[in-house]
Amino acid sequence: MTIKTIVVDNSPELKQRLVSILAGLDDIQVCESFDDAVAAMQYIEENPVDLVFSDVVMPEISGITLASMIYERPDHPEVILLSGIPGFSLEAWKIRAFGFIIKPYTRAQIAAMIKRYRREAERGLLDREVVYSREDDGQ
16 A cells, blocks of 8 residues: 655755655655645645645644644545644644654654554544534634
């Protein structure tokens, strides 16, 4: 099973590092990488994606907001959020993100998250229905 991924990070160095890690893993296809959430969301609307790796702190639209928008879509990809600020893990949990990894991350952490995704996908445990809506948080 090939997992189609995209990477979203406004830091070119960190984005390239994550793309390199993912490209080195078996059965991972890095479809595209983006500097901003708007371009990533447009890609997701037009192309099949299984897994999104997104930085949390980005200009204009944060990774948390991007994940919320993704989870409002039926048949959405899962989102793994990345941040150097551990406190954002609560926000990731609130929107039911698939995962949260604290920066700086390691290849082993990324591989473990991929392994978890693969295991849950094979067991049919991924909820591809709408899992979040802005009404859930009073917006």
